[in-house]
Amino acid sequence: MHSLPPLEQLDAGRFDTPAILKKLASASRQLAELKGIAAAIPNQDILINTLGLQEAKASSEIENIITTHDELFKDDVLPEAFANPAAKEVLRYRQALRIGFDLVRSSGLITSNQIVEIQSELERNNAGFRKLPGTALKDGAGRTVYTPPQDPAEIVALMRGLERFINEPDLFAVDPLIKMALIHHQFESIHPFYDGNGRTGRIVNVLYLVKEGLLDSPVLYLSSYIMRNKADYYRLLQTVRTENRWEEWVLYLLEAVQQTAAQTIGTINAIKAALADYKQRIRAGYKFYSQDLINNLFMHPYTKIEFIQRDLQLSRLTATKYLDALAEGGFVRKQKVGRSNYYVNLALTAILQGDGA
Structure with missing residues (x-):
């Protein structure tokens, strides 16, 4: 020993x-x-x-x-x-x-x-x-x-x-x-x-x-x-x-x-750029834009209606409407599992999957 x-x-x-x-x-x-x-x-x-x-x-x-x-x-x-x-x-x-x-x-x-x-x-x-x-x-x-x-x-x-x-x-x-x-x-x-x-x-x-x-x-x-x-x-x-x-x-x-x-700096810079891009385009194109919405989308690589409801204090119907609109706009991809849906943040997941971690 x-x-x-x-x-x-x-x-x-x-x-x-x-x-x-x-x-x-x-x-x-x-x-x-x-x-x-x-x-x-x-x-x-x-x-x-x-x-x-x-x-x-x-x-x-x-x-x-x-x-x-x-x-x-x-x-x-x-x-x-x-x-x-x-x-x-x-x-x-x-x-x-x-x-x-x-x-x-x-x-x-x-x-x-x-x-x-x-x-x-x-x-x-x-x-x-x-x-x-x-x-x-x-x-x-x-x-x-x-x-x-x-x-x-x-x-x-x-x-x-x-x-x-x-x-x-x-x-x-x-x-x-x-x-x-x-x-x-x-x-x-x-x-x-x-x-x-x-x-x-x-x-x-x-x-x-x-x-x-x-x-x-x-x-x-x-x-x-x-x-x-x-x-x-x-x-x-x-x-x-x-x-x-x-x-x-x-x-x-x-x-x-x-x-x-150095690797983490690259990842953070990429997240920062994606955040700014989503913020600018969602603010310009959607009346429901809010900073809380952006935060939610980047807090969870895959988000769901319940997360949006909780973080933005919305009804289920309104949260669903927001996410479906963002899916149509190409910001997220809607995926169905059984009776549930989740929404993939396309920019964020590409960054996290591509940085070698």
Whole structure:
């Protein structure tokens, strides 16, 4: 079993290498640009809802929970009509991300209890930290490659130590992006839960960026890079444990931040352009135009009459009339399932399906 000393015992100077400092500068620049561009969207819920789903999809895919965008969007709009277990798991991830975001925003902290709450939402159980021995991480051939701490008291103590490391900046004075990489590794190595460790840890990544003020909302979908470079992710997690090779691991996550920040900027700019286009054309052509209507269309890649009724305070008949008119105008496509209809935002779904997440 691998011992897990507190992260603050590391030599902070080992992260001052030319390669890390160079990559840190470019990742920080991209992230700052993303923060500014995201802030320009007046309704942040649009981004949290849509980009949160992109992150949920990619992070779940790392754990071989595979869904298409269409399956996800359908399950989101008509859960009773589409019984897709994988899609429901991904939607729970987005909900766990939202819960975590609300907790961090209200407390300014990331605590062990909050992490338990996030994992509980993901896994739909209240098992909490592991209390029974027997957890081991295996490779594709079934060989044990890593045995995390087994003693329940040690797991609790390690998580308390990680909580201090996350929330006490003076404990280890390095850049927050470097610190995020260290936190993620320590969390995955503690492996505190029976299930959902990887996905919970990846939620903590983006919440830490929010906590540190590097993002205002959890819009960076870091998991898309990890999914594309999955073998390296697991290899580098392991080489830190076996060879104490931190530099490659830190560089990997800095590269992930840089690439996914650039990707997210592109997605947000495309959403912003589509929003402006729909707003201009609907305002010019339809008397029922309202900002609440635009918000609804971009909050839900697939929307339905009930969403419009709720958000615009309309009767069912009026909401149906509005959506059918927008379908005739080519803004949405009407789809029928049984006795229900849903409406596909053509511009938004094209953006979300085409950005590689």
